[in-house]
Amino acid sequence: MNFENNLAFAKAQDDNDSLSKFRDQFLFPKSNGKDFIYLCGNSLGLQPKVAQEVLKGQLDNWANYAVEGWFEGKEPWMFYHKELKKLMAPLVGASEAEVCPMNTLTVNLHLLMISFYQPKGSRYKIIMEGGAFPSDQYALESQVRFRGYDPKDAIIEVFPREGEETLRTEDIIAQIKENGDEIALVLFGGINYYTGQWFDMKSITEAGHEVGAIVGFDLAHAAGNVPVKLHDWDIDFACWCSYKYQNSGPGGISGIFVHEKHFKSDLNRFAGWWGYQENKRFKMEKGFIPEAGADGWQISCTQVMPMALYHASLQIFESAGFIEPLRNKSITLTSYLEFIINQVNKDLGVEQYRIITPENPADRGAQLSIIAKEKGKEIFDGLIANHVLGDWREPDVIRLSPIPLYNSYEDLYLTGKALLEVSKKVLAL
CATH class of the missing domain: 3.90.1150.10 (Aspartate Aminotransferase, domain 1)
Structure with missing residues (x-):
């Protein structure tokens, strides 16, 4: 043009x-x-x-049903997250089973790293973008310390070449290959918050998998912004906030993605009762049995009001195609x-x-x-x-x-x- x-x-x-x-x-x-x-x-x-109307609808449910709102009304809270899953999945290239709205972004990043950062022997390092958003840096630093490693040794940051502002894909892949035997996790942002660079997520994932590493992404600046295909690109896990490009309000609820190939694996996780099998949840039995799919990573009750605000925006995305x-x-x-x-x-x-x-x-x-x-x-x-x-x-x-x-x-x-x-x-x- x-x-x-x-x-x-x-x-x-x-x-x-x-x-x-x-x-x-x-x-x-x-x-x-x-x-x-x-x-x-x-x-x-x-x-x-429409956010005020949607939120008022849930406030009315609270007023009219009180505790029975979990099972009564047009959108019972027990199952409300499923309404959002239908609309979240197309935005990130996933199936409904692979996504779930819950918590906030860095909380979810920590929860997913409990499952997907599994250092063992000489394979304990994490490779990430240099200059990532500070919250990611802090999360990774604390995770490696929690596992008994020194962040200066366990975290490999890939920086742009001298005189350049953005990363070259070939440099990222070269670093992955060079350190392949030691890498347990490749964790990048989908889009760098500072430069606005959209990383080649598919190529990074392929390179990580070739050396035997797990690959995940923080999609804070990518989800709802650019077309990503988390399932087709074989990405292991991802999480994102919804208050930027997805307009869910300040501190809005986060979303997670877990590839279906991990559904039947015996991954460690920090469990809570809302991630327990849905049809047996209220039996209050000992021994955690996760709900199928990404829902099994839930911990606490559905956050109805933040979900309502997210739902309001997701319906606009649906109308826009x-x-x-x-x-x-x-x-x-x-x-x-x-x-x-x-x-x-x-x-x-x-x-x-x-x-x-x-x-x-x-x-x-x-x-x-x-x-x-x-x-x-x-x-x-x-x-x-x-x-x-x-x-x-x-x-x-x-x-x-x-x-x-x-x-x-x-x-x-x-x-x-x-x-x-x-x-x-x-x-x-």
Whole structure:
């Protein structure tokens, strides 16, 4: 597509966008009565308007049924998670049995590592991306210490080459092969939170399996953002939060994936009664017998209210056709934003902004990470003052994330206009 940096072009794209109708299903933050251009869905998705209605429905169930709500009403809480499983599975390329909504992201990462990080003899190391989100780093450090290892020895981080911002797939695979006899677990993010790089999950999984390692992914920035095929790619396990691209609200419930090939294996796990066989759960018998599938990793009761908020958003994904239509729009949106930023540099006469997210749309999701050469924080604050809300990452990165469910081409044109005006003022150009 030949892009144009003008309002008429942006409006024309929005008029021809079959997904534009979903924008009206979300609530936008305001300042002085004016909506923000919201480009921070990679950190917290917007609230679906239907969320209040869905949540009220569950509050009404609580009011009307009290404890009987576990088994009475239109959506008994005992089985409510199954309604979500139907809608979660298509977003991550899994079967319903392989996914389950439960807990929060890092809690689930720990629970899954209890099962899938099984160091033995010389095979005890974990290989991960350098510069992963701190929560993943802390989780892995504590897991290896818990097993009696030193993180400096047991964790292998793969960093970009000198002078580069993102990882090369061949370098990841080379590290896996080089340390193959010692690797127990390969654990990567699906998309790096800082650079926005979408890793080649299929190739990483194949390389890990070739050396005899288990392979898992943290999909915090990938689930609901890019098309992943967890089952077909033979990934062992994954987990994700739902409050970023899946709009389930702050601290929203997490999801897990366990490949069906592990259902009948005798894996260790930290057990709780909600993961016990469903048809015998209320017999309260000793001796844990897990429910079939990913549900067997549950521990505590269904978290009804967080699930209701997640359910509200998942129904919008279903109406939109799940991930493929969204992905097609996402590619065009990020490409248009890239064009706009390059135009800002041209108008400024200097390369004030450098995009560190991969140029190839196949290697990124709905995010561009932009290094500001000078006065980045002042410029970021200036954007907020002009009703453009992205997010800031130290020391010099502005992350902008156009979400296909609720962002428009006009949003991106106006963002470029604001960025140019703020840059000229802050840089005194």
